[in-house]
Amino acid sequence: MPATVVSFASGAVRGASSVVRIEEGDQGALVVVEATPFHPVDHTWPDQPGDSGTISSGTESVRVREAVMAAVSDDGVFAVGTDIPVKRGVEGWTWLVAHPIDGPAPSWLVEGAPVDLAVDEARRAGLSRGHTACHLASLALDLAVADLWRKDPGVDALGTPDFEGRANQTSRIHEDGAVDEYRLGKSLRRAGFDTESFAATLADRTEAINARLRDWVASAVSSEVLAEGPTIVDRRRWRCELAEGTAEILCGGTHTPSLSDFLSIEVALDLTDPQLLVMTTTASPAA
Ligand SMILES: [Zn+2]
Incomplete structure (x- = not known):
């Protein structure tokens, strides 16, 4: 078989x-x-x-x-x-x-x-928007905290210091949204991330992410999945040509074909537990 x-x-x-x-x-x-x-x-x-x-x-x-x-x-x-x-x-x-x-x-x-x-088409479409919104929110988060690194943590798909890659613990996508958890413990501080300044400027960071997401949604660029072969085990990448550069991320999921499918994408950041950042991403579909 x-x-x-x-x-x-x-x-x-x-x-x-x-x-x-x-x-x-x-x-x-x-x-x-x-x-x-x-x-x-x-x-x-x-x-x-x-x-x-x-x-x-x-x-x-x-x-x-x-x-x-x-x-x-x-x-x-x-x-x-x-x-x-x-x-x-x-x-x-x-x-x-x-x-x-x-x-x-x-x-x-x-x-x-x-x-x-x-x-089930409506559920798939919602999950695809949720997954695309999740990637965009992560890229916008990396950009919004890029100044908080004192050492080079490596770069993400847009060449930004890779907070996502360093700290992301879990990512849960649902229809028209996602919840991502990031570990802000000792190892991230040792890697050079300024956790205290981040906590002190959480509201500004949130606004920076949401402003970026507004621009990206307004750009209405295409979002596509590129497959290296036809089977479930072949590698696939999500690609999106954003103003900041072309993002390509290894990804096994499904995506909405265009950012014009969104009315908006917004995040909320929660730091109730100072060791754990929870980013909740909410997408609204275009009518
Ligand atoms: Zn993905």
Whole structure:
């Protein structure tokens, strides 16, 4: 069985394929097809939730809860989601998108059967806007705190001191938004970041980020995903040509095709715990 071919990188939400494996499990069956438009949640960096939708054949249809990563080892071990014992792309494993359904597979859903796949479009569009907004907010955050570094921490996709890369701990994307957590502990201070000045100027930093995001939304430039190959395991990058430069970020998720899809993107910064910055990003879709 080859790696699953995926079409979500180009924005696809529908596809036709054939079933290559049905794996019955405790929480229902997992369906694997040759090619899918479903974006699966990543098992090691679960920032963007998997797509939901349907698999159907004629008048028959089943709900897909949330697409997940699966992998089969060369010696036949089938593992799903966080049970996969290796990182995405490790050799000796075949990488798959699994579609979990409730209950066992119905009689028409068998290996070899031709099926139609349809992603829930409104949810996908919301998650794509949320993911693009998340990247833009991170780049704007790096720019807004660039003067607070006393040593060179390396650079982000726009050549700015890489606060995101140094401090980001978790990123959770939802429809039209994201929540990012940054660790502001001793190691960041040792790396040369002026945590005290940051805390003292939090409101100004927030305003700087939001001003930048307003400019970027107004620029209405395109936002695209570039794939190095057709399968789930091929590397993909998000690219956006901003006034400050062309940002390219390795990214397995989906994105909205243009910043004109936003009415606005805004962040709020929370430093209730002085060791933990929480950035909440909220996007409003254009009408
Ligand atoms: Zn991403």
